[in-house]
Amino acid sequence: MANPLPDTNARPLWCFHGGIHIPDEKGLSSQCPIESVPLPERLWVPLQQHIGAPTRPLVAPGERVLKGQLIAEPQGLVSAPIHAPTSGRILAIEPHPVPHPSGLSAPCFLIEADGEETWAELPPPLLDYPQLDPGLIRERIRWAGVVGLGGATFPTHVKLNSAPDRPIHTLIINGAECEPYITCDDRLMRERALHIFEGVRIIHHLLQPRVVLIGIEDNKPEAIAAMRQALAATDMGGYTEIVAIPTLYPSGGEKQLIKILSGREVPTSSIPAQIGIVCQNVGTAAAVADAVLEGRPLISRVVTVSGRAIANPSNLEVWVGTPITHLIDQCGGYRQAPAKLICGGPMMGFKIEDSRTPIAKGTNCVLALTAAESPDPGPALPCIRCGRCAEVCPANLLPQQLYWYARAKDLDRVQDYHLFDCIECGCCAYVCPSHIPLVQYYRYAKTEIWAREKERRKAEQTRTRHLAKQARLERQARERQARLQQHKEALASQDKGHPEAQAAMIETIETARQRAAARKLYASED
Incomplete structure (x- = not known):
């Protein structure tokens, strides 16, 4: 582990509740440039790679496609194209194994x-974006299929659409990368810091916050130095600050990083x-810069491949869909x-059985762990409270309470204990002396609640x-009755002097009604 930087921040820092210190194992790949x-x-290529509504295919088997071509369109606001x-x-x-905890x-x-x-054919770059309507820029980000690349995969265009009555005063850029082994963001900050700042500038233009805070754990001194050097080369220093934060897992969680940098709790x-x-x-932020300044959709990303079972741990620029x-x-x-x-990190990632699973x-991160790195904890023991x-x-x-109610399938009580505030960081399972797979129970309960x-x-x-439908049928019946009554009244006025003809017409109408009712009764019995 790199030595922590001395505290050079002008900004005070706060602590969030809990957290754990664990070996970061980042030395396996942190010195490997992006290849x-x-x-x-x-x-x-999975049809759904984001939180929200699934996409709808725009191409069919047998068709030829071009690089960067839109092949699946979003459905609804919270969705992202492919x-x-x-x-x-x-x-x-067709169905194929995808990177998902369910393994389905x-x-x-x-x-x-x-x-x-x-x-x-790609859309033209929006180099003059400061003069454009923010809606056009968000639509470009939406078209590019940009989602949160920290793991949440929430569509970025939605997150950048602030409500007029709820202005944004602080933009936080997450460079903490707190989970062990993962170094893709570390290398991105070291090698492409200026490009990240181009994306930060675009996001700042859309949200108009008063301050931009970039939080990076202090076990990444090279990344901190590279970002500070890049910031000095921009005109963003008046409202942007790079903050070295203590190394504590999971400081990269969104709510935890907000607490550390602002003292505010969501x-x-x-x-x-x-x-x-x-x-x-x-x-x-880098993907936003690609979309706006180059007109390029999100079709690749940097992935860390690590673990002591891997011959040469690396950071790789990977096409989406690569097995x-x-x-x-x-x-x-x-x-x-x-x-x-494992797909993802050792704490929040999940085991995969099929190595043909694609990158989304x-x-x-992809981890190949040895038995020493990931020992079998054995069967779970009873909770000792x-x-x-x-x-x-x-x-x-x-x-503990979430576990009891999730295990008992008491989905109402488990929500009373704020199940959906759980970020599935795995800290609880990591320290559990009974080796209970707590996060698995929480994921199960969430899935069941969503299904319900x-x-x-x-x-x-x-x-x-x-x-x-019932209201429509009743309305139609009333309308028919009204038309029939009008027809009767019209006939009555026409045949006022001919009572025999009037009686015959009314008898004919009543006979027709009785026949219609009989047909309806016969159809219902069938």
Whole structure:
């Protein structure tokens, strides 16, 4: 671990509740510059790589696509489009393993690369963005499919749309990268600091905050120095400050970083924008610069491939859709058979069984861990109520109570203990002496609650449609009755002097009504 920097910040820092000190293991890849990865023969591009509504395919199997071409459009506001990472042919749109804790498959584009790397026609750069309407800039970011690259994958254009009655006073750029092993943001800040600041400038133009704070853990002295040097080369120094924060996991969590830098706490079930703060990752800022200044969609990202089972740990520039096995081959393969293959970091990542799983927009790390790095904890033991989980919880929750109610499937009580404030950092499971996989229980409970809420909304929509249909049928019946009455009155006025003809007409109408009622009754019995 690098020696912490001396405290040179002019800004005071605050502490969040809990957190843990763990070996960072970043030395395996922190000195490895970002390298480009050769294009694989085939890519599996997931149709959904963001939080929110899924996308709708715009191409069909057999079609040829160009690099950067829009191949799936968003549905709804909270959604993000998908672009082709390379030129080639769509072989299929089919289920394939995707990077997700469930381990399940999901629809993916299977693209056979032609090796030509032929670009689609891209929109022109918006070099004069300070003179443009902010809505046009956000629409460009939306078109580019930019999402949060720190792991949350929330569509960036939504986050950059501040409400007029809720101005943003502080923009926080997250360069903490607190999870062990991961160094992709570290290398990005060292090598592309000026490009990050170009994105920060665009975000600042959209939100108009009074201050920009860039938080970086103090175990990244080279990144801090590179960012400070880049800041000095810009005209942003009057409102921007780079702050070295203490190394403590999970200081890179959004709410935790906000607490450290501002002393403010985001209320339960709220978002930072409600207290005038927006937080973006350094990789997201670079992607915003690509979209606005180059007209380039988000089709690649930097990924750390590390762990002691990897022959040559690296930081790689990877096309979205590249299978993990291709990255491992580029790193020289395995030094030894891994005990566990993880997508993401060792704390918040998840085990994957299929090395053909592709890289998605939110994939920042692939770990191949040895048995020594990831020992089998053995079977979970009964909870002894030691309280260590509550002591380290950065969200200041009661993990023990969440565990009991999640295990009992008491979904109402588990929400009473603010389950959705859990950031799934894994601190509680890390310190648990009984080796209970607490985060797995929380993920299960969240999934069940989401499924229940989905079913409730579906039932409510069905009920609403039924009531609307009933109202429509009743209205139509009333309208028919009114027309019939008008017709009777008209006939009565016409045949006022002919009572026999009037009676015959009324009898004919009543007979027709009786026949219609009989047909309706017969149809209902069938």
